[in-house]
Amino acid sequence: MALDIVIMAAGKGTRMKSRLPKVLHRLAGRTLLQHVLDTAAALGEARSLVVTGHGAADVEQSIAGSGAICVRQEPQLGTGHAMQLTVPHLAAAPGAEDTTLILYGDVPLIEPATARALVDACAGSCLAVLTLTLDDPTGYGRILRSADGGARVLGIVEHKDASPEQRTINEVNTGLMAAPTALLKRWVMALTNDNAQREYYLTDIVALAVADGVPVIAISAHDETEVLGVNSPVQLADLERRLQRRQAEALMEAGVRLADPARFDLRGTLEPGQDVEIDVGCVFEGRIVIGDGARIGAHCVIRDATIGAGAVIHPFTHIEGASVGDGALVGPYARLRPGAALGAEVHIGNFVEVKNSTLGRGAKANHLAYLGDATVGERVNYGAGSITANYDGANKHRTVIGNDVHIGSNCVLVAPVTIGDGATVGGGSTVSKDTPPGQLTVARARQVSIAGWTRPVKAKK
Template sequence: MKVHTIILAAGSGSRMQSLKAKSLQKVAGMTMIERIIKTAKEISDQITLVVGYDKEGIIEHAKKLGDFNYVEQPSPIGTGDAVKQAIPYISDDEKVVVLYGDVPLIKVDTLKNLISSSEEGFSILTSFPDDPYGYGRVIKNIDHNATSIVEQKDANDDQKNIKEIFTGNLCISGKILKESINDIKNNNAANEYYLTDLVSINSKKEIKINTYSVDINEVLGANSKKELELIENTNRNMQAKDLQEKGVTIVDSNRIDIRGNVSVGKDCYIDVNVILEGDIVLGDGVEIGPNSYIKNTKVGSNTNIKAFSYIESAEIGSMCNIGPFARIREGSEIGDEAKVGNFVETKKAKLGKGAKASHLTYLGDTEIGNDANIGAGTITCNYDGKNKYVTKIGNNAFIGSNSALVAPVEIGDGSFVAAGSTITKDVPENSLGVGRSKQSNIKDWSKDKK
């Protein structure tokens, strides 16, 4: 059976004190709506977003993530009314999952289990928080099926003692939803249409409503910047715990940010204040020093990334030494056993096996052979103000300190470039390239200056 997910993202979140919609606030570098959309795409054949406040902002943002349906809730008069706006897109033979744009940490496996538990037509996602105060309690019959949701303000003393709460997320057959959505009434103090009423409405029709329970941390929502911080901290702890269970040593799980998908080998070590963003692959024995930032990068086994290194959209081989204070930019490929040292910047640079650039160097649009050595202060001059050109440095070549290689230019295998040279022509194999003025000494010159 196909799955159709409705994401409720119409709320303004006035307590956020923001010009943007609540679901456009970021958690770990990614908007909450983007997080929940990416999760929903893993289990959905179709997605419908219910928008309202800042609808243009949400739609513009969501269009970058895929093709979805959009419906507007004209007035914020309850979650039941919000879901009702999506009914024209719902088919009888679909399973409908309801998610929230400001509840970003729910896991794909949780949703798969929720869907599986709805085989009889209706299942709700519940949790057992340490303190259930403020949440709607799940009332069950002797068969352990849900019969209603009682809000905190309406609960009697016995019902307040119930620990199981409704998270707001559910899975229901399209047919059942379409048949019961109009039965939701707004005869309450807020004059709103509550989606929770679907439970009691369908229970009275003798529809069995199953429950699937999840850790409360997955279903935390954010209505204020303080609650956003709580979700940020929760996400950090969840991600760190996941890596630790895979064998990663994390010096302090409160001082690491994981903002994407991280695949790890055995015996990795991550020091404090490290940010891992996007798609990251770490081989066995990778060590990452403090205050480093790595994004969309693959790192080979036994590579050591020292403190304050910045790496983005790169591929680093095994047994490399990176940093400290290295900047490896997009398109860089660092070969096995290579070294990129302090204050070295690379962009679209390929370093062969064992190549070294140890200090104070810029390597842009550069191909460097195996075991080549790049001296301090070297610059590959790849840009003439209009176009960019490639510099090629052969195997076992040696570039002296403070050299400028003006692209396009090629340094042959085994060649040397004398320190302080400006090289504008190719240097053949096993040759010495010198591009500097001849030194002349003026005897007794300094005596005239005294």
């Protein structure tokens, strides 16, 4: 059985009040469209076809490399018209069980299991539609069932075309469906725009299937959240919180202690160990791995990082593209930039920035310091206000600091330079040459006091 997945992504999204195409707005760090493409990918071997229209160039650029086939809809004359344009791209010689699944780029949280249930219900011979029962169905197309107990689906009527009696129906169409590819091709080419909107409605294929004697099967969505669409910033924000709550609950079920799941944001993947604690207001982006017993303080931003077992990340720390060793202490107000690799039991204190540097076990930079392009040995003490001057205006150079080194406060280490094992650099020194192991190096001007010196005063006008 060949499976084609068509994703409708041509809409303008007028109510978003944005120049950005609606499907490129972000939900939990990924575009709405990417969420749907990820669901499609989870279904296994299938071709994805994305119908673009408004902002087509931007939408197509955003998914370049995904393997999806893009089909432009210009002008946008409804979902039925969009499907008509995809017909030449569907399975060229469909077999008896070939199926087309139809998803929407602005309905991002459809679960793979639900999409799979639609495909399985279709089985290449039936029309399967995804429905939902709502207390307030305003705006949704209504599911029309037979009068003999309502077991058979007879059609779908859009809200604007529904009669007052039909508008009392609470079972609504979500728009998602799966159909036999061969029959779908014939049905969509038979659609007309004889309706209030003068558009080609894809939902009209339900009546065509009934007329052909093809069974129409209604599959119920798992919950409301997975079929909610995004049409406005308000709806996007609502869906964001729903998704974040879902992710928070999954983490808590895995044993993570969240101080407040309502103040938690995961915009990627988080792999936690046992007994992980996360305080309020933290944002996790990309791929994050957190070891057993680690604690993340309030209002941290962590992106593409590994946090070792027993590490403590104090509040207001930013970590990106870095690794933190077991038992390390970082922050508060620290910044680890890409390439920072902290060994076990390293201490990085407040207002310390580390970039593209490795720090050996037990090294400490407790406050107001910068380490860039440096290799720092074990048990080093790096003084407040000290920096590695790693950039000469054209190229970056590396600083090497041996084991058991003590760097005094307010030092400048001008790279490339090596500080030998056990060496001490006196406070206030500017070091531009390698220092020998085990010795004290002082590189600063001799202190001078000038008798009779008078401080300048402001000239009187």
